[in-house]
Amino acid sequence: xxxxxxxxxxxxxxxxxxxxxxxxxxxxxxxxxxxxxxxxxxxxxxxxxxxxxxxxxxxxxxxxxxxxxxxxxxxxxxxxxxxxxxxxxxxxxxxxxxxxxxxxxxxxxxxxxxxxxxxxxxxxxxxxxxxxxxxxxxxxxxxxxxxxxxxxxxxxxxxxxxxxxxxxxxxxxxxxxxxxxxxxxxxxxxxxxxxxxxx
Amino acid sequence: xxxxxxxxxxxxxxxxxxxxxxxxxxxxxxxxxxxxxxxxxxxxxxxxxxxxxxxxxxxxxxxxxxxxxxxxxxxxxxxxxxxxxxxxxxxxxxxxxxxxxxxxxxxxxxxxxxxxxxxxxxxxxxxxxxxxxxxxxxxxxxxxxxxxxxxxxxxxxxxxxxxxxxxxxxxxxxxxxxxxxxxxxxxxxxxxxxxxxxx
DNA sequence: CGACTTCTTGACTCGACGTTCAAAAAGTCG
DNA sequence: CGACTTTTTGAACGTCGAGTCAAGAAGTCG
Numbered sequence: 001x002x003x004x005x006x007x008x009x010x011x012x013x014x015x016x017x018x019x020x021x022x023x024x025x026x027x028x029x030x031x032x033x034x035x036x037x038x039x040x041x042x043x044x045x046x047x048x049x050x051x052x053x054x055x056x057x058x059x060x061x062x063x064x065x066x067x068x069x070x071x072x073x074x075x076x077x078x079x080x081x082x083x084x085x086x087x088x089x090x091x092x093x094x095x096x097x098x099x100x101x102x103x104x105x106x107x108x109x110x111x112x113x114x115x116x117x118x119x120x121x122x123x124x125x126x127x128x129x130x131x132x133x134x135x136x137x138x139x140x141x142x143x144x145x146x147x148x149x150x151x152x153x154x155x156x157x158x159x160x161x162x163x164x165x166x167x168x169x170x171x172x173x174x175x176x177x178x179x180x181x182x183x184x185x186x187x188x189x190x191x192x193x194x195x196x197x198x199x
Numbered sequence: 200x201x202x203x204x205x206x207x208x209x210x211x212x213x214x215x216x217x218x219x220x221x222x223x224x225x226x227x228x229x230x231x232x233x234x235x236x237x238x239x240x241x242x243x244x245x246x247x248x249x250x251x252x253x254x255x256x257x258x259x260x261x262x263x264x265x266x267x268x269x270x271x272x273x274x275x276x277x278x279x280x281x282x283x284x285x286x287x288x289x290x291x292x293x294x295x296x297x298x299x300x301x302x303x304x305x306x307x308x309x310x311x312x313x314x315x316x317x318x319x320x321x322x323x324x325x326x327x328x329x330x331x332x333x334x335x336x337x338x339x340x341x342x343x344x345x346x347x348x349x350x351x352x353x354x355x356x357x358x359x360x361x362x363x364x365x366x367x368x369x370x371x372x373x374x375x376x377x378x379x380x381x382x383x384x385x386x387x388x389x390x391x392x393x394x395x396x397x398x
Numbered sequence: 399c400g401a402c403t404t405c406t407t408g409a410c411t412c413g414a415c416g417t418t419c420a421a422a423a424a425g426t427c428g
Numbered sequence: 429c430g431a432c433t434t435t436t437t438g439a440a441c442g443t444c445g446a447g448t449c450a451a452g453a454a455g456t457c458g
Contacts, residue, residue, distance in 0.1 A: 005404025006454040027316065029228045032445060043407055044447080050405090054446065107319065112374055116315030117226065119377045120306065129378045157391040164388035169364070172371030175311055178318045179328045189363035192356040196395035204434025205424040232416060242437055243417085249435090253416065 010042050012050055019051075020061040024110045028058050028117050059124060065110040066132045073136065077143035081152050083194055085143075090170060090190045109174040116175075136170075137163040144197075154199045162197060169193055209241050211249055218250075219260040223309045227257050227316050258323055264309040265331045272335065276342035280351050282393055285339075289369060289389045308373040315374075335369075336362040343396075353398045361396060368392055 022039050023031050033054060037044055051057040076085045107113075111132045118125035137160065144159035153162070173186065221238050222230050232253060236243055250256040275284045306312075310331045317324035336359065343358035352361070372385065 003404090004402075004456045006406075006456095008405065009454095030320075033447080034445075045408080045449085046406060048447070108315065113315055115374055115377050116307065116312055120379070121229075126378055133375060133378060156394060158387065160384065161387040161391045164384050165368070165391050168371030168375060168388065169367045170371065171374050172367030172369065175314055175370050175374055176332060176367060178314050179325055179332060180319070185359065185363050188357065188360040189367060192360045192364050193395075195355060196392075202434095203426045203432075205426095205436075207435065208424095231414080233414085244419085244438080245436060247417070 008046075008050065010040075010046070010050075015040050015042055015047075015050070016061060016064060019057060020065055020110070023058055023061050024065070024113070025107060027113060031058075055122075059128060062110055062114050062125070062128055066128070066135075069109075069111075070132075070135055070139070073139055077139060080146070080150060082143045082147040083152060083197060086140075086166065086197070087190060087194045090166070090173065090193065091187070107178045109171060112171045112174050115171075133167060136167050140166055148199075151199050153197050166193075207245075207249065209239075209245070209249075214239050214241055214249070215260060215263060218256060219264055219309070222257055222260050223264070223312070224306065226312060230257075254321075258327060261309055261313050261324070261327055265327070265334075268308075268310075269331075269334055269338070272338055276338060279345070279349060281342045281346040282351060282396060284342075285365070285396070286389060286393045289365070289372065289392065290386070306377045308370065311370045311373050314370075332366060335366050339365055347398075350398050352396050365392075 018040050019036055022036060026035070033044055033047065036042075036047060036057075040047070042050075047057065051060060073089065076089055079085060111129055114125055115129050119129050120126050141159040141163035144153055144162050147153040148155045148159060153159075169190075173190070177186070217239050218235055221235060225234070232243055232246065235241075235246060235256075239246070241249075246256065250259060272288065275288055278284060310328055313324055314328050318328050319325050340358040340362035343352055343361050346352040347354045347358060352358075368389075372389070376385070
């Protein structure tokens, strides 16, 4: 099956990453196709050709966001001890360095933003978000289970309950931070949470 | 100062409350003036006359939302012991019974939704949201301080840090719940959080 | 080269949205 | 009643957004 026809002039992956940044900082509804055309330097028709309509484009960006985040999460928690890694994860709820190397960090977590804007009305978005949350708790619970067995984390609660609580904290922090972050009070709150897990 | 002119035919407060419900369930951007006209049974011009433009209308609804929530919060925490009340608050993050007596509960917390949608772009929304979060932590920290003094809550962390953490948890729970709530796992996570505060 | 396929470009369509406005209606005040 | 004020009503306006499309460009294949 030979590839024929005029070759694409832009890098699809790179364009998707740039679109992700824009969607991330402005949200789905507030980002117009025109904004994307200007920011990505790709004409409307080409975007439609490569990514489908706006909704599909956005959902693909969200999936990419989560893939990157999940890689970071898994890597960070694949070490002992777990609590310092957890603290790091809570401290940088949206630090996807690979994607945001240049500008300042966009606001909040894209999965959380999607939850606020499209869930539950959009069923496909709901599915993506639900799966992402599920993955988060599975990965974190796994790490906590090992840490409980190692005596690092208290077994007063199940790893699943602890992981669920951590999901709430990450998402809450990520959301509330949009309104302006008092770093020191956020850090002491995070320490309070982490200390609560200590055996 | 006599009131003259044609009297208003609709109840401003009641209309504001109904608009609040609509904004709450659909969000700011996704709620059109036409939606409001139909749901409130008030014509466009009358809405503009009574509430100003859409943005002012929405912000007034958010302010009302917070006033009601703050009353509930203050009342709930004005008792000892504090932890059961806190558990209740976490369990019903958006239970404003006065406003939503009929239909099902709209999704999430309106202040949190506003944060995701308008903050930080809209400075007035940012101000309202910031003040609401500040009030929450002040009220909760006050209750926790009394509870620490009474020996009910651990003093391993400051009341302020504990309150900040609780803000994250409430907002995170409220947000994540939009994607579908597994009641039992949410409850055990909440219990994990509350148990972590126990002295 | 010539047929074929895919991508590019930007003008265009079409609907939805927030907002305005003029005329009529319904009160108060003297 | 008649002057005055405010509200009601719904049509109209201008803007903007998502999505389409036709014509041309740039490749591959035989």
